[in-house]
Amino acid sequence: MKRIKCIRTVVFLLLIAAISYGLSGIVSNKDSYYYKNQFFNSSTDFDVLIIGSSKAHEGIDPFYLWDNYGISSYNLASSGESIQVSYYVLKEALEHSNPKIIFVDASKISDEKNAINCGYGFVHESIDYLPLNKNKLEAINYASKFFDGGKLAFLSNLYAYHDRIDDLEEEDFNRKINYDKGAYLMTEVMQVSGLTGEITDELKELEGGDGVVYYRKILDLCKEKNIKCVLLNIPVDGDHLTTGFQKQVNALMKITEENGETAMNIAVKPELIDLDFDHDFGDPVHMNFMGAAKLTDYIGKYLVNECSLEGHFDDEEYVKAWDADKEKWEEQRIEMLADKTEPVSYIFGINPENSYCEVYMADKTQAEKHYALDYCFEKMGIVPQTVDKEEIGSLDMKIVVRSREDGRWLAEQYFVCDDDNKTFEVHKAE
C-alpha cells in the first residue's frame, strides 16, 4: 500500500514536472530560439561570427557574405545586447563552432562600472536559448545581479514569462526559426542626418567599466582560441555619433590594436562603404538592408583580401546546406511581408532576383508624398499602374507579389493614404 502511494506520488510529481516543462515552452519568449536555433543546429561550421547589439544584428547580412564571397558566417548579435552578455554568448558559441574571425560591435561596450548596460528583456533574448551549462550559468550569475527576480528569472522561463499567457500567439505553439542566419534586416527607409559634427581622434581615459573589462575578456578568449577579432564601429546618423562616444571607441580601438587585432571605425568614415544617409537607414541608429549590404560587402572584401579567407563555393556540403537554407529564407521573406506596415518596406521585403511586385494606385501622384516610395519603385524597376479606386477595394494602393519564375501569385497587400495624405499605411481589414 505504502509502495503504491509512493509510486502514485512520483507519477503525480512527474506529471506536474512535464506540465510545467510544456507550459514553460509555450509561454517563453521565442526571440532567442528564433534567432539562435539555426546556429546551434547547423550542419556546417561558420568561419565568421558576429556578436553585439542590434546595430550588428541589423547591419551584417550572412547571406550577402555567402552569395558574394562564399563565406560561411552567423550573426549572433541581438537587440540591446551589451558586450558583457555577448562575451557569454561567444563563449558558448565557441563550444559549437570554430570560427576564424569574430566581429565585435563596439556600440555596447560601456565604460560604466557595476552596470550591465542591457535591459532585462534583452538579456533574455540573448541567453534564453543557450544550453543550460557552465557558460549560461555564469551569464545568469553575472546578469542576475542587476535585475529583480534573481537567478530564477533567467533559469526558469516559466517563472520569467508566465504572464505572457495573455499574449500567446500561433508562434508560441508552432515555433518558427529564422533562416537569415541570425540577422534581422530592416526594409524601411528613413532619411537621417549625415555626419556634420566634429570627428575626433582623441581618446577617452577608460575607467575600467564592466564593458571594457568584458571586451578585454573577449580579446583574451580570441587569443586563446587563435581567432582573429575585429572591432567594428557600425554607422549611425550624425546626431548619435557623439564626441564622447567617438573618444570611447577610439580608446577601445587602441586596446584592440595593442592586442594585435583590427578595428574598423566605419561610423566616422561612412564614405568607405559609400553610405547614403538618405536611403541606407531604417531608423537613426540602424542601417536597413541596403546599408547592411554595403557594410557586409566591405567586410567581405576585407575577409577575402586582408584575411585571405577562402569561400566554400567548392565545398558541396556547404553549398547544399546554404542553398537549402536560402530557399527556406526566401519563403520566410514572403511570409514576413504580412508584417510590413507601409509600401516601401513591403516592396523592399522581397528578393528581386526571384520575385517582383505589381503596384496598382488610384492616384499616382500620391507616391511622391511617401518618403522614398519613388526611389523604391525606381530601384526595384516598378512602374505603378493607375486603376479605378473600385478595382483596388476603394483603397489607395494594392501591391501584388509574383514569382519571377512563372508569374504565380505569392502575396498581396492593400494600403491607404493617411489623413495628411503623406504616407501610405497598410489597410487592416475590419
Add this chain to the structure above:
Amino acid sequence: MISMTITSFSFFVFLAAALLIYYLTPGKFQWWTLLFLSISFYLLAAVPYTIVFLLFTSLVAYLFTRFAIKDVDTSGQVTLNAHGGAFVAAAIIIIAAVWFLMKGSAYWIQPSAFMHARIPAFPLLQAIPLASAFGMGYYTCQAIGYIVDCYWGSSKPERNFFRLFLFLSFFPQMTTGPISKYKNLQSLYEPHGFELERIEKGAQRMLWGFFKCLVVSGRFGAIVNPVYTDPVNYDGIWIWLALFAYPIQVYCDFSGSVDIVLGVAEMFGISLPENFNNPFFSESSQEFWQRWHMSLGNWARDYIMYPVLKSKMTVNAGKAVKKKFGKKASKNFTVTLGMFFSWLVMGIWHGNYKYIIGCGIYFWLIMSLSEIMKDRLDILNKKLNVPVDSYGWHLFRRIRTYFIYSISLVFFRADGVGSAINMIKGLSTFFTVNFNPWVLFDGSLLKTSLTVVDLNLMILSVVILYIAGRLREQYGFCRNWIGNQGLVLRWFIWIGLFVIVILYGNYGPNFNASDFIYQGF
C-alpha cells in the same frame, strides 16, 4: 536580508532544506532543529538585529513567569511567589511597551504632531530610528497569552528558555500569524517521523493559499488601488466597486498567506490554529468575527474581554446596573463593557488610530447595538412576517454583514480617518453627482490594469471560492471532499489549480512582490 516572503522562491528553497534537515534529525532533537530553522529564517527574512526584540520579549516572558509563579499543580492551581502578581503585570507592561515603542509609534507621533502644530513648544516626537521588528504583533500577543495562561494555571511556566523561544519564534507564523496558545502548540516539541501524506496535505494547503494570494488578491487590488490612490479621479460606482472588492482582496491575501503558513507547519507535523472559516458566510458581525482572524479574536476574548468581565469592578458595576435597570440591562452593560476593551485592544493592535475607529470602535458599536436591539428586531421581524428561515433572508443577512465589514475596511485601506470618511461620503456620489453604472459594461474596467482575462478570472475565482467555502462547511475542509474523489478528478483538481497558479499568479520578475497586507503587523 533576502526576499523571504512566503511566496518567494527563496522561501521554497529554505522550506525544502528545512524539511530535509528536520526529518533527518532524531525525534527528540527535532525541536532544536526547528529552533535553529526559526532563528535562521528570522535572520534571513528580517533585519537581523531586530531579533533582539524577539529575544528580549521571550526573556521577559520566561524570567518574569519564573519569578512570579512558584508552581502549577495538576489541577491547574497556581502558587505564586512573593509579588507574583506584580511580576506578571510588569512582564505584560514591559512586553506591551516594547510593542508600543516599535509598532505603535503612530499613537505617540500623531498626537505630538497635532499638538506641535498648535503649540510649537510641544515636542515633535519621531519614530525610533530602528528597523521594524518582524512578526512583533504576533509574538507579542503570544507572549502575553503565555504569561496570562501561566498566571491562571492553564499552562505551566516553561523551565527551558529555548522551548519558549521556539514557541514565540516558530518561523511559519512569524510572517502573518496565526496567534497560537502555548498549550495548544505542544506538538512543536514532539517527535515527528516522515509521512508522505503530511507533506501532501501541507502542499495542498499551500497551493490553495497561493491561488488566493497570487491569483485572486492582486486582481481585486487592481480595482481597489487606483480608487484609493487617486480618489479625486474616481467617483460614483468606482467607489462602490472599490468598497466591495477590497474585502475580497484582503481576505484572499490574508487567508491565503495563512493557508500557506498552516500548510508549511503541517509539513512539519505541527497544527497551527485556524484563522479563517468562511467569514463571508457570516450572517452577523458577531459571527463574522468568529470566522475572521479567529486567532486574534480568540486572543482578545480570552485575555481582554473575559478578564474585564470577571474583574471586580465590572462585576460590581453590573450589580449596580442590575439593581437599577434589571437583569437584561446588566447583562448588556457588562458584555458591552467587555467588548469595548476587547475591540479597543484589537484596534490598537493594528497600529494606528484609524484602525481603532474603523475596526475597534466601529465594530464595538455595531455589535453592541445588535446585542441590545436583538430582541426588538426579532419582534419586528415577526410582526412584519419576515421569512427568517428563507434562503433570501439568509442571503440578505450575509450581504448586510459583508457591507458592514466593507465599510470598516475603508478605514483599513484609506490613508487616515479623514480620507476614510471622505471615501464613505463619496459613496453617495453614485446617487447624487455621478450615476455611472455603465462603467461596468462599457469597457471602463479595462482602462485599469485589468484585462478581459483578468475579469473572467476574477469571476471564476469568486465561484471557486464559493464552492470551496460550501464544501468546507459540509466536509470540514474542501480538500477532505477532494480526497474522497477518484484519482482522475482529484488529480484534475490539484493539477488544474497548479496550472492556474503557475500561469496566472502574480509572481516573477515583472511582479512587484509587495509584502502581504498582514505581514506588517
